Amino acid sequence: MPGRTDEETNADVRMEEDGAPTSHQPDNEEEFEDAQQFPEEEDEEDDSEQRVRILPGSTDSAASFEFRNENHTLGNALRYIIMKNPDVEFCAYSIPHPSEPLMNLRIQTYDGTAVAALSKGLKDLQDMCDHMFEEFSRTRDAFLNEMRD
Amino acid sequence: MAPFVKPSEAELERRRTIQINDETVTNISSTDFPGHYPGEDNSWSFETFKNTFRVEHHYLTPAESSFSLIGADAAIANALRRILISEIPTLAIETVYVYNNTSVIQDEVLCHRLGLIPFTGSKKGIREFLRWRRKAEDGTPGPVYDYNTVQLRLQVECTRNPSAAPDEREPTKLYHHAHVYARDIEFVPAGRQADLFQAPEDIIRPVNPDILVAKLRPGQVIDLQMHMHKGVGADHAKFSPVATASYRLLPTITITRPILGRDADKFARCFPRGVIALERVSAAEANTPGSGYEGHEGEKKAVVADPMKDTVSRECLRHPEFEGKVKLGRRRDHFIFSIESTGQWDSDELLLEAIKTMKKKCERLEKQVINMVR
Numbered sequence: 001m002p003g004r005t006d007e008e009t010n011a012d013v014r015m016e017e018d019g020a021p022t023s024h025q026p027d028n029e030e031e032f033e034d035a036q037q038f039p040e041e042e043d044e045e046d047d048s049e050q051r052v053r054i055l056p057g058s059t060d061s062a063a064s065f066e067f068r069n070e071n072h073t074l075g076n077a078l079r080y081i082i083m084k085n086p087d088v089e090f091c092a093y094s095i096p097h098p099s100e101p102l103m104n105l106r107i108q109t110y111d112g113t114a115v116a117a118l119s120k121g122l123k124d125l126q127d128m129c130d131h132m133f134e135e136f137s138r139t140r141d142a143f144l145n146e147m148r149d
Numbered sequence: 150m151a152p153f154v155k156p157s158e159a160e161l162e163r164r165r166t167i168q169i170n171d172e173t174v175t176n177i178s179s180t181d182f183p184g185h186y187p188g189e190d191n192s193w194s195f196e197t198f199k200n201t202f203r204v205e206h207h208y209l210t211p212a213e214s215s216f217s218l219i220g221a222d223a224a225i226a227n228a229l230r231r232i233l234i235s236e237i238p239t240l241a242i243e244t245v246y247v248y249n250n251t252s253v254i255q256d257e258v259l260c261h262r263l264g265l266i267p268f269t270g271s272k273k274g275i276r277e278f279l280r281w282r283r284k285a286e287d288g289t290p291g292p293v294y295d296y297n298t299v300q301l302r303l304q305v306e307c308t309r310n311p312s313a314a315p316d317e318r319e320p321t322k323l324y325h326h327a328h329v330y331a332r333d334i335e336f337v338p339a340g341r342q343a344d345l346f347q348a349p350e351d352i353i354r355p356v357n358p359d360i361l362v363a364k365l366r367p368g369q370v371i372d373l374q375m376h377m378h379k380g381v382g383a384d385h386a387k388f389s390p391v392a393t394a395s396y397r398l399l400p401t402i403t404i405t406r407p408i409l410g411r412d413a414d415k416f417a418r419c420f421p422r423g424v425i426a427l428e429r430v431s432a433a434e435a436n437t438p439g440s441g442y443e444g445h446e447g448e449k450k451a452v453v454a455d456p457m458k459d460t461v462s463r464e465c466l467r468h469p470e471f472e473g474k475v476k477l478g479r480r481r482d483h484f485i486f487s488i489e490s491t492g493q494w495d496s497d498e499l500l501l502e503a504i505k506t507m508k509k510k511c512e513r514l515e516k517q518v519i520n521m522v523r
Contacts, residue, residue: 052517067514073231074510080224084193086183115522122515127195128225129508132218133501136204139216140497143206 054115055104063107063114070103071095078105081128082121087111153190166401169477171466179222179481207485214496217399218484226396226484232503233394235382239493240268240275240299240353242375242387249372252329254363263303263375264387266331266360267491270299271351275493278345282378295340299353299377302335307365324367332358334375353377356492390499392489399483400459403476404451407441412470413451419465426454457485 055064067074075093082091082105090108107114156164168175183192201220208215218226245260252259269275282298283291307326320327336353338346346352363371382389402424408416409430417425427449435446442450461479465471490496 050517050520052514052521054521070510070514071231073228073236074507074514076224077228077507080179080222081193083182084191086190086192088183115518119515119518122511122518124193124195125511126508126515128198129504129511131195131199131202132204132221132225133504133508135202136216136500136504139204139206140209143209147209 058114060113060115061109065105065107065114065118067103067105069101071101072103075103075105077125078118078121081124082107082117084124085117085120088117091117151188154188156186156189165481166478167398167481169461169463169479171463181222209497211490211495211497212492213487213489214499215485215487216500218396218486220482221484222482223484226486228507229500229503230394230396230486232506233391233488233499234389236506237390237494237499237502238281238379238381239388239390239491240270240279240377240379241385242266242268242301243378243380244376246374246376247372248374249370251369252363252365252371253369259363259371259373262362263334263373264385266334266362267356267493268353268377269356269492270336270353271346274342274345274351278341279379293376295342297378298339299342299346300337300339301353301375301377302337302373303329303333303362303375304335304372305329305333305365306370307367309367320364320366324365326365328361329363329365329371330358331355331360331362333362337374390491390494392491394486394488394499396484396486398479398481399485400456400461401476401478401480402453402456402459403478404453404474405476406474407445408451408471408474409442409445409448413449415468416451416465416471416475419462419468419471421458421460423455424453424459426452428452 049068051068051070053066055066058064072095075095079091079093082088087109088107089110091106093103093105095103105118107117109117163176164180167177180186181191183190185191198220203217203219205217205219206214207217218229242264245263247256247260250256250259254262278296279299280297282293285291305326307324310323310325313323317323326333332355334355336346365371380388402420407430413427417427419425430442430445430448430450432446434440434442435444437443461477463477465475466477486500488496488499490499494502
């Protein structure tokens with residue numbers, strides 16, 4: 001990767017000029033002062049960029065969605081939960097090509113829109129996560145108590 | 150609409166068992182979807198999930214844990230496993246500035262070895278204080294601050310040990326610093342890190358101080374500085390918080406017809422120790438017509454003691470004397486997880502973090518979907 005080599009060289013050069021890596025510069029007190037106001041933690045991943053789009057040819061009740069930077073992790077979980085929706089006739093996902101960071105999801109509905117089914121799926125998954133979290137914490141604490149006794 | 154029909158317990162049992170036959174595996178896919186079985190309601194219900202989902206813990210230490218998730222689908226269990234491996238952030242050495250390296254191990258190999266050493270330190274500091282190192286506008290790595298970079302230093306020189314015995318052959322006694330270990334890596338605090346990562350509990354340190362990094366001979370020097378950043382396993386395995394995170398399905402063994410006497414001994418030997426127990430046929434059983442035990446009172450019989458220990462080797466299916474007497478399978482919705490942490494996270498925190506990560510993903514996407522429609 002030429003890009004990577006370049007940046008490494010630059011870093012090296014800068015280091016030699018400064019005599020210390022950039023993070024080691026206490027001369028710039030403001031840097032650390034400023035850092036008190038962190039950028040918002042939640043915005044770590046850029047939310048401004050639109051990562052979901054509807055593919056051409058979609059209708060209200062039968063649509064394909066393209067997710068950027070998603071993979072089997074969410075693809076299959078989402079497929080499962082959307083298939084659990086009785087209004088959904090068909091749901092499947094695919095990774096069109098392994099070297100593109102894209103995941104496609106197809107939803108066809110009997111009733112309601114495909115977008116609504118997708119939103120419901122995402123909501124149901126969150127409910128599920130909440131319960132799994134609580135249940136796991138509860139049983140873990142009980143197990144630890146039991147072990148202590 | 151007609152009321153929903155409820156499948157019988159036997160039918161449910163059949164549906165949640167994956168059959169393991171001598172040459173094939175059958176009944177593989179989940180079928181609990183609406184529309185699959187006419188007249189049944191298989192739609193998602195939070196209430197049903199609440200009632201059926203269970204967690205059982207088997208083993209729990211900070212380094213290693215094992216537990217069962219019961220009542221979840223493979224899609225969910227697999228999502229959690231994948232998140233454990235590749236999406237939970239940890240701190241690892243990302244950049245190494247080699248000032249001097251005259252050891253026999255090449256710079257790039259040494260740097261790679263350093264990158265793979267797992268480190269730990271104040272949980273609060275690593276999780277709350279430390280941030281991602283952002284990219285600059287042009288895509289190059291952004292500036293480093295005390296809140297996104299941890300500095301380390303490794304400076305060792307091998308020298309002769311003048312007080313070694315004249316006939317000494319052991320390099321570690323003959324020389325000082327013949328071996329460079331992970332414990333020789335020093336944390337160099339910057340800014341607020343000095344308060345957050347205080348020795349001995351919270352200092353940034355290798356999880357295992359005894360990891361051998363390099364070997365030196367007199368006159369050889371390693372002098373380098375390292376920058377650690379936060380990253381995820383998807384980018385590089387060194388950022389993965391787990392050594393292994395895997396699951397298997399609970400094996401099931403059903404003895405359909407009695408296995409008695411010497412066959413029972415042989416049957417027990419087809420499985421790992423503890424899976425099959427041997428009991429005596431009781432008088433009551435021997436007196437029950439049609440039980441298959443008639444006239445065998447006091448003989449040994451094979452019973453299933455602990456299927457969780459089974460490795461599903463299918464050895465018992467190779468012997469003609471057990472044909473038609475045993476069925477092997479796996480429980481579709483019983484996932485026995487095993488998580489081994491590399492040390493930056495405790496093993497029980499990891500699954501909780503994975504669940505949190507999955508929820509966060511969904512929340513983000515929900516916003517994205519709303520945006521998309523707008």
